[in-house]
Amino acid sequence: MATDKENIALMFNDIAPTYDKLNHILSLNIDKSWRRKAVNRLKKSLSKVPQPLILDVACGTADSTVQIAKSIENAHVSAIDISEKMLEIGMGKVEKLNLSERVDFHNSCAESIDFQDNTLDAAFVAFGVRNFSDREKGLKEILRVLKPKSSLFILELSEPQNVIVRWIYNLYFKNILPHIGKLVSGNKNAYRYLQKTVEEFPMPQEFIEILESAGYQNVRHKALSFGLCRIYQAEKP
């Protein structure tokens, strides 16, 4: 029987060809500005590191990977994901943009990262933590490979707390998004899964506590677009 992780990889393999298009349609292109804001914070945190080695976990089709490599010019990015098809699309983008010398890809998971302890200057996860089959293990594994005093940046969708925004969000997310998702990708379940994982994702205070109990310190977060998305920053002691 397939494990959770295998099923998640199969689902992303299935939607990989339409993932980018749908991402931008469904978020009305706002995902680009969320990524940019998170990458700017990452860049700021690395301003004193001459040639940072950055891990992009659950890189998918490499939108964040590309953004990181473009905006932090002296960085090397190692990008990992469990879905071969998402990686293939990511690799194509990186080649086209002539960034291959500063980016490498690995078909591997957050729960078992192929780096030695204390080797990375920063880690980044955009819209991926929600999907980890073992979230606690993944967060601890990222902590293991980070150098002391370096940071993990997490960009994640969240349910807005304002009542009116939440009402509009629920209408869109529950009633409209799965149908558009099915229409474009042919896979309605994937977009139901998206909605379910966002619904089940911990509220900010709870997620901060999860990060702290995984071993991180100075955990903070910023809400973007009325709380539709959040950037978490957490430091390795």
Ligand SMILES: C[S@@+](CC[C@H](N)C(=O)[O-])C[C@H]1O[C@@H](n2cnc3c(N)ncnc32)[C@H](O)[C@@H]1O
């Ligand atoms: C919603 S996509 C996000 C992709 C990309 N980071 C972005 O910003 O568009 C989630 C990605 O997480 C990957 N993923 C899910 N579980 C994972 C795990 N345990 N380890 C590594 N990647 C994982 C999936 O294959 C998928 O490509």
